[in-house]
Amino acid sequence: MSQPASWSVLNPDSLYSRVRRDRTAAEYDYWRTLRPVADINSEEDWTTLCTLLYRDTGLSKGILTRNFGALDTLDRLPRLKALIAETYLLDLYHLSIISKAIGKAPTELQEEDFLWRSLDEDLMALFTPSRPQQLLPGTRTINNTIADTIASVKNLAAPQVPDPWGKPTPEPEDGPTPCEDPAATMRSLPPADDAGRVSSLFVEPLPDDRLNFSLAVDQATGVLLTDVLSQAARTRKTNQANAMVDQLLDPVSLTVNSLLYRASDVDDAPVFHPTTGILTEEAAQTLQDMVTQTLDMDAARDAETPQHDMTHPIRCCVIGRDWTCRWPGCNAPATHLDGDHRINHEDGGPTRADNMVMLCRHHHNRKTDVQATYLLDPVTGDVYWHFSDGTYAVDLAAGPLAPRKKNWVQTYSQRAARAREYAARKAAAEEFERYQADQEPRPAPQPYEPVLVRHRAPPEEDPPPF
Known part of the structure; x- marks a missing residue:
């Protein structure tokens, strides 16, 4: 007789698992006890509240903010909240990882119920075991799952935007898996001052006399730079920061493979990159134009x-x-x-x-x-x-070629239709609300009545002396 699916961290035969569950349950009880003090409707200053809690608990403002935010996030994920209340599968550390990852979604998207329903659905799929003694997903898998969900909603519900490199969008073709040697194309990239691209470089002096460089580029360029720096670090046997400096000051020739994965049998299938995750439609199209080899x-x-x-x-x-x-x-x-x-x-x-x-x-x-x-x-x-x-x-395997992710890709196109329907219903509802507001009778204008305002004249000032 086969064993039922289960999580290794909930093994009732393990002393460590039992102690973990008791600790997690006590942790949630503790933070629920503290939480009423952090009433979001309170007029008391948040810093003052944190100071009072620090006085009584020794917990810093950063920890208080992180864990209260994690509990707020959990309240918007009812199925996951019920799972945690029943099993205590996830502690507040994992919950804070989820909250931080969701916080990376655009602010306006975080107000959409559709996003939260999709997140709840995908997180429940992630945290439903399919094997006995299944390992709890790691932080990278959790972050990737949430990022993929956000991308699936954001990409499909958002209006089309111009290509960041200023190129016309070609007709879609059967997707690549994977592309090879994009480094050779780096020399053909548009110049940095190309009006079609938005890049920024910020240089900040640090107190220890070092300089901090912050570079923001479009996603397609960022993917290529990431792969080039990763290969440069591997070739030079150093970290990526040193490899970037060395490559700028003393460049060497590199052969770089940049991998893209896309299902060829699913309409509107997303394009995955090993370190970036799901790419935007614009970045995916730009990189697909550089494909030199397609692998089955x-x-x-x-x-x-x-x-x-x-x-x-x-x-x-x-x-x-x-x-x-x-x-x-x-x-x-x-x-x-x-x-x-x-x-x-x-x-x-x-x-x-x-x-x-x-x-x-x-x-x-x-x-x-x-x-x-x-x-x-x-x-x-x-x-x-x-x-x-x-x-x-x-x-469990977590890549786009794994069975679980393949099943998720199948729902991607279905979510596309649902996202567009949701956006259309929301727009129609807002338009109807505006129509109703226009139809409401306006109060009759009041007749003009002059008002006499009495006031005292200020006392005369003494004339200035000669």
Whole structure:
């Protein structure tokens, strides 16, 4: 008999899980006790309220603001709120991550009920287990899920805007998966003063005599710069900040692969980038124009090479399925990680997607040292981690090629229609309200009545002396 789906953090047989649940329940009770003091309708100054709470609790204004904001966010997600009240699956730390991610949505969009219903729907899908002992999604997966939901509502409900590079929008074509070597196109980018693009550079002196550079560019340019800097850091074996400085002062030739993933069998399917997530329609179209190679991920999924290292198509397929390091709790993006053989290559394990996962170097070494082993479901991409104490946990693939994300993409076009219908109904309702306001009888004008205003003349001032 198969075990029912469950979360590993809610394991009733684990002392740590039971203690965690009790701590989380007490944490919510504690903050609900504090919360009435933070009445948003109170006329008392927020800083003063925080000072009073700090006096009695020792909690800083930042922590108070973060956790009260998280509880406010939860109140707008009724299904998730009911789940937490029943199971205490998420603590306030995870709830603050959700609140912060939702806060990145445009202010006007945060006022739309449609967005909150969509967020509640997608978060419930994320926090509904499908395997026994399933690992809780990591922060990157939570952030990506919320960002994808916001993008699906924002992109589909928003009016079309001009291309930031000033190019006409071409007719849509079957989408790319993935594109290769956009670095060669960097030389052909429009100049920085092109009127069609909006970029800004801000330089601020810091107290320690350093300079802070802040650069804002359109999303398409930002994606390319991100990929170039990531490759530059890997080539120079340094971090991205140092790589950017070195590349500006002492440029070297780089070969960069920028990956885009898009379903070819779903109308209006979104375009995913490994570090940016869902791209805007304008950025997606701009980058699609640069595509030099289109890969069939279905073919790559079944492809095999006798070599130890994955071919480029196989690697793209595994990255698109895994999206991050598959070690439990690791959020390192998969684009520059190691491809690990579940069955070692020297033991006869094939270099094929159903025998490979992406692991960061640190966790790859832990697996090589047999500190943990895993099984890989060849269909779903789920990884079953087995630990030395005899327990196990399941990590679900989170990339656009994973079954769960594929199902989400199927609903993307459905949400497009719902978003447009919602926007149309809202516009019609607002127009009807204006019509009703115009039809309401206006009060008759009052007859003019002169009013006599009496006042005392100011006393005369003494004449100035000669």
